[in-house]
Amino acid sequence: MKIAIIGAGIVGLAAARELSKYDVDIHIFEKNEDVGMGTSKANTGIIHAGFDDPPETIRAKFCQRGNELWHRWAQELSIPVSWKGEIIVARDYDGLKKIEELKNRGEKNKVPSLEIWGRKKLLKKEPKLSSEVQGALFAPTGGVMESFFAPVALYENLVDNGVIFHFNSEVKGLDEKGDKIEVDTGKKEKFDLVINAAGLYADKIARFMGYDFEIFPKKGEYFLFPKITLQLNYIIFPTPLNGTKGVVIENTPSGTLMIGPNAQEIEDKEDKSTTEEGLNFVYENAKKLVPSLPPRSKSLRQFAGLRAETNDRDFIITLDGNFWNLAGMRSPGLTAAPAIAEFIAKEARERYSLKRRENYVARRSTYPRGGKIVCDCEGVTELEVREAVRRGAITVEAVKRRTMATMGSCQGAFCTPKIMKIISEERGIPYEKVELKKGAWIVHSKIR
Numbered sequence: 232m233k234i235a236i237i238g239a240g241i242v243g244l245a246a247a248r249e250l251s252k253y254d255v256d257i258h259i260f261e262k263n264e265d266v267g268m269g270t271s272k273a274n275t276g277i278i279h280a281g282f283d284d285p286p287e288t289i290r291a292k293f294c295q296r297g298n299e300l301w302h303r304w305a306q307e308l309s310i311p312v313s314w315k316g317e318i319i320v321a322r323d324y325d326g327l328k329k330i331e332e333l334k335n336r337g338e339k340n341k342v343p344s345l346e347i348w349g350r351k352k353l354l355k356k357e358p359k360l361s362s363e364v365q366g367a368l369f370a371p372t373g374g375v376m377e378s379f380f381a382p383v384a385l386y387e388n389l390v391d392n393g394v395i396f397h398f399n400s401e402v403k404g405l406d407e408k409g410d411k412i413e414v415d416t417g418k419k420e421k422f423d424l425v426i427n428a429a430g431l432y433a434d435k436i437a438r439f440m441g442y443d444f445e446i447f448p449k450k451g452e453y454f455l456f457p458k459i460t461l462q463l464n465y466i467i468f469p470t471p472l473n474g475t476k477g478v479v480i481e482n483t484p485s486g487t488l489m490i491g492p493n494a495q496e497i498e499d500k501e502d503k504s505t506t507e508e509g510l511n512f513v514y515e516n517a518k519k520l521v522p523s524l525p526p527r528s529k530s531l532r533q534f535a536g537l538r539a540e541t542n543d544r545d546f547i548i549t550l551d552g553n554f555w556n557l558a559g560m561r562s563p564g565l566t567a568a569p570a571i572a573e574f575i576a577k578e579a580r581e582r583y584s585l586k587r588r589e590n591y592v593a594r595r596s597t598y599p600r601g602g603k604i605v606c607d608c609e610g611v612t613e614l615e616v617r618e619a620v621r622r623g624a625i626t627v628e629a630v631k632r633r634t635m636a637t638m639g640s641c642q643g644a645f646c647t648p649k650i651m652k653i654i655s656e657e658r659g660i661p662y663e664k665v666e667l668k669k670g671a672w673i674v675h676s677k678i679r
């Protein structure tokens with residue numbers, strides 16, 4: 232049986248991982264040159280506990296189970312996750328009522344060990360909070376990862392499990408041909424089952440097969456601060472506002488401090504610019520909860536990600552015939568991805584009588600360390616960079632997403648040339664042909 236997955240974001244890759252346990256040929260079509268270049272690259276990276284969404288939503292159905300699965304997946308795939316737990320902090324009486332509501336909702340969603348903390352306990356547990364806080368909901372199963380690691384880890388595991396990747400392959404059409412679907416990327420190939428996991432463009436893909444839902448981009452902006460600027464004991468949320476989870480303050484597993492996002496409806500699905508208004512909103516709101524935030528001028532960088540929003544604000548999961556949609560994956564899509572994958576693999580197994588493969592590889596090996604230090608800020612070694620390139624990183628940014636090189640205080644000012652040299656050697660291409668990302672040249676003329 233041949234399965235095509237459109238989109239190498241976290242949802243498509245997770246689906247491929249569960250399906251690769253069976254005796255099927257899986258092909259992933261991705262319009263970019265690497266995995267995880269869409270929404271899965273720029274988000275808050277939280278593995279939510281699962282108390283946010285009303286029990287009747289599809290999001291709630293998959294969030295809590297996704298959280299459970301990430302505890303295992305992160306180990307098998309060697310993805311660092313900081314399982315600190317989430318606190319949702321109330322600043323007033325309404326906030327206190329809200330956290331009670333969230334606790335009840337979480338219990339209906341089967342989220343374990345939720346606790347309400349009073350003001351005194353909260354300030355003892357998280358002394359960096361404003362003295363004006365009144366209490367919090369504590370969800371110990373919440374965690375945070377560097378979100379860009381997960382697609383890469385899945386990719387490497389999928390390659391070991393025989394999944395075939397077609398990069399730079401934009402799907403431009405789908406056509407029913409008897410009991411198969413022809414996927415058109417310029418080349419045409421027929422598949423028994425096509426899974427649409429195209430993120431912001433899942434509406435466009437679905438339209439080829441007669442569906443008419445729409446995906447709207449909603450922008451979220453962030454600040455990233457260097458390690459050790461501020462260390463927190465928990466992932467800190469305000470109480471939800473206007474249907475969003477609000478501005479989060481968190482340390483990622485590597486120790487950087489991240490604050491964001493806001494939620495801004497926009498029209499352009501490619502507009503990842505940051506704005507003065509958006510960043511002001513993020514900084515001011517974060518400061519209300521943690522007054523000792525470092526000044527904005529200390530920020531390493533600012534960035535934005537785009538949510539795939541739908542009219543009814545829920546995931547769109549349809550498994551009709553041999554064309555399946557995994558669309559509208561707004562938050563908590565990262566968290567839910569393994570659970571959605573588990574669900575669709577079970578459906579595929581039952582509908583197509585799939586047999587288990589014997590040689591399925593669950594674990595991904597980590598990168599060897601050794602040789603010269605290439606990135607001083609992050610302590611990344613030459614062997615790690617070489618291994619990243621050998622496993623498929625073809626640009627400087629692809630090396631960054633695999634090793635953290637260039638992510639530190641110098642933001643690549645010192646290590647970029649060293650990384651370029653290694654890419655050039657490993658790939659056997661001239662130094663000046665090494666790109667930052669596809670189409671973005673670093674060196675414009677030959678170095679003498």
Ligand SMILES: Cc1cc2nc3c(=O)[nH]c(=O)nc-3n(C[C@H](O)[C@H](O)[C@H](O)COP(=O)(O)OP(=O)(O)OC[C@H]3O[C@@H](n4cnc5c(N)ncnc54)[C@H](O)[C@@H]3O)c2cc1C
Pocket residue numbers: 237238239240241242243260261262263266267268269270271272273274275276277278279400401402403428429430431432433436449450451452492536537538539560561562563564565566567
């Ligand atoms: C600001 C923000 C914060 C968030 N925070 C969290 C969080 O803390 N926790 C959480 O659980 N979730 C969070 N999310 C949600 C999470 O990031 C998404 O649910 C998830 O990344 C969606 O993954 P995806 O695979 O559906 O989409 P994507 O990652 O966008 O992948 C889709 C892929 O399809 C490719 N593609 C598109 N069209 C085509 C085509 N025609 N042919 C071939 N390829 C195509 C794209 O290039 C892309 O690589 C957040 C989202 C945002 C924006």
